[in-house]
């Protein structure tokens with residue numbers, strides 16, 4: 001045979017010395033985490049591919065997943081613990097040993113505890129979730145309630161809406177439903193394994209309604225009906241669909257009678273939401289509102305996905321409640337094809353079995369300590385989550401009063417995820433101690449006193465669980481880069497150096513996940529031996545209807561259209577019914593455009609992929625998508641500079657005129673260091689129920705920038 005360059009061809013085998021190792025991509029949400037075949041030679045990753053044997057992703061990978069090699073080897077990886085030598089923000093550090101870093105940090109945290117109280121230390125986690133049970137328990141065992149995460153603005157608003165209505169998390173049953181009500185759903189870009197599921201169920205006759213102001217791959221590929229409401233008006237749309245369902249008596253009286261609380265008050269409230277009124281508020285033609293109600297009625301069963309999009313509005317939580325109410329009045333709850341109670345498994349994923357994770361996180365919660373940051377401003381949030389609402393963390397510190405935090409231990413702090421985010425940098429400057437654990441030397445990390453290097457998921461192992469009774473324990477495929485450590489190791493080191501009275505937490509990750517899995521018929525060793533996620537046998541499947549029969553964890557034990565929890569707290573100033581409120585416009589004359597900042601791009605995830613060359617090459621410039629009509633009116637062409645002006649600032653973006661966007665709407669992605677859209681979004685425009693920012697409904701103006 002001729003000389004074949006096996007290595008250059010990346011052909012695995014003894015000739016090339018290339019080995020395929022199994023892992024998963026942990027770049028997006030734990031519910032996804034697709035299987036990876038990683039090609040490794042001499043301890044270096046050469047390339048990654050999808051893993052065909054992976055029972056969930058079945059060999060597919062998205063753009064971000066395929067860029068894993070470049071992500072792992074990003075040039076700004078932190079490789080040693082760093083201690084600040086310059087001013088905060090200057091980015092001047094000296095490398096120090098792990099021993100020095102951990103002992104100094106522990107000493108400073110214990111000094112804050114001794115001088116001001118343990119509750120003055122805040123604990124924060126960015127997007128990564130795998131170590132969160134440990135971080136939450138670290139905060140609790142230290143004595144602070146102020147543990148908060150990026151979930152202060154992610155899907156938790158929808159989860160809270162379910163807690164209000166049903167006392168627990170609910171998920172959809174897409175495999176058995178007759179209609180997928182994809183409200184604010186474009187899984188092709190944001191939840192790509194879900195796309196395959198929906199497409200395959202459609203093949204057996206399932207109908208699909210997509211509610212999205214834009215034309216997207218989902219509206220094109222999946223939708224039998226596409227409703228296009230104005231951004232943030234979804235509550236009004238849902239209430240007018242409910243109006244049609246009630247008017248035509250397309251509701252389940254027996255179910256309502258037995259299981260639903262507050263129907264008369266709710267029915268009286270939706271009376272004014274006629275289809276014509278719905279059209280006036282949302283822009284969706286009245287005939288389409290009636291059509292949607294008809295389709296729901298004819299389908300019988302339908303379900304909705306969880307959503308972050310819908311929570312990113314001033315009325316976000318209430319809008320989502322209004323959408324959920326469609327399921328409640330038609331009896332699509334705890335019923336095949338409807339919304340199904342989620343049995344809490346691991347990392348907020350319902351996998352079909354119960355674990356001790358919640359107990360592990362909650363049993364050390366310091367109930368007697370002063371309440372978490374944000375509890376006063378967002379009492380419903382605090383009541384349901386018992387977490388810090390991180391969207392008001394900077395305000396808390398900048399007030400510099402007796403309630404202000406003195407220290408912050410953050411795993412993955414990205415100040416650019418918050419609205420009017422410059423105040424976070426000011427707040428970092430005021431802290432006595434700021435520790436940031438990250439993969440990269442980010443602009444937030446430059447404000448830290450200590451930066452600790454975390455490793456990626458390809459350099460460590462972790463317990464993974466997926467819906468469908470699947471479990472796995474991954475293995476590292478390469479050595480940890482530099483002196484980096486896994487987040488779990490770092491938390492364990494700190495728990496020990498802080499001398500916490502918490503034996504289990506101090507025992508480390510494997511002891512903890514072993515404890516969390518106690519009673520599940522599988523051992524860690526079995527999960528470690530598996531090459532890809534394995535089915536855990538011997539667990540009884542969920543019996544449909546059993547949750548609602550038992551009675552729900554709501555004040556009335558029923559599904560609540562009218563929330564008794566909210567009603568018994570008039571001092572909160574919140575509405576017990578899923579009422580509607582339009583997005584906030586500081587001045588309609590000055591701000592005629594509506595900006596959605598954050599609809600997902602396939603090649604980006606928040607701050608992390610803008611510096612990854614392959615991913616970045618798919619959209620090189622921070623850009624704004626606008627309608628062809630608006631582009632014409634402004635005299636703007638593809639690639640021209642345009643300025644977005646809000647009530648708090650202005651920024652210039654490249655224009656992308658597109659037929660997918662309606663006149664008056666603008667779409668921008670977030671997280672760019674050089675064009676940070678959150679720097680010009682009003683930080684006080686928050687949902688009073690959840691504390692979530694109105695990222696997706698910000699009124700603004702758009703101007704052409706002269707060449």
Ligand SMILES: Nc1nc2c(c(=O)[nH]1)N[C@H]1C(S)=C(S)[C@@H](COP(=O)(O)OP(=O)(O)OC[C@H]3O[C@@H](n4cnc5c(=O)[nH]c(N)nc54)[C@H](O)[C@@H]3O)O[C@H]1N2
Pocket residue numbers: 125126127128150151153154155308312411412413414415416417418437438439440442454455456457487597598599605606607608670671677678695
């Ligand atoms: N305008 C606008 N803003 C938004 C949104 C929007 O739609 N529009 N979406 C909101 C939503 S839904 C979310 S979830 C948030 C996400 O916001 P963030 O959680 O801030 O997201 P990232 O920037 O992806 O990650 C945060 C940091 O974690 C670091 N990191 C990554 N992996 C690890 C790890 O394994 N260990 C450690 N220690 N660090 C790690 C990253 O390098 C990064 O610095 O943004 C919110 N902000």
Ligand SMILES: Nc1nc2c(c(=O)[nH]1)N[C@H]1C(S)=C(S)[C@@H](COP(=O)(O)OP(=O)(O)OC[C@H]3O[C@@H](n4cnc5c(=O)[nH]c(N)nc54)[C@H](O)[C@@H]3O)O[C@H]1N2
Pocket residue numbers: 028029154155183184185186187189190191211212213214216229230231232233234307308309310596598599600601602603604605606696
């Ligand atoms: N590629 C990629 N995937 C991601 C992420 C990412 O950054 N990049 N982030 C991950 C995270 S943290 C999250 S929280 C999820 C988010 O996941 P989703 O919320 O499902 O995703 P989005 O693309 O933000 O929104 C879906 C669609 O909702 C539409 N939409 C926006 N505002 C509104 C509105 O007011 N009403 C209605 N009806 N529709 C609206 C948008 O036009 C978009 O097409 O995605 C996860 N997956």
Ligand SMILES: [Mo]
Pocket residue numbers: 153154155308
């Ligand atoms: Mo999110």
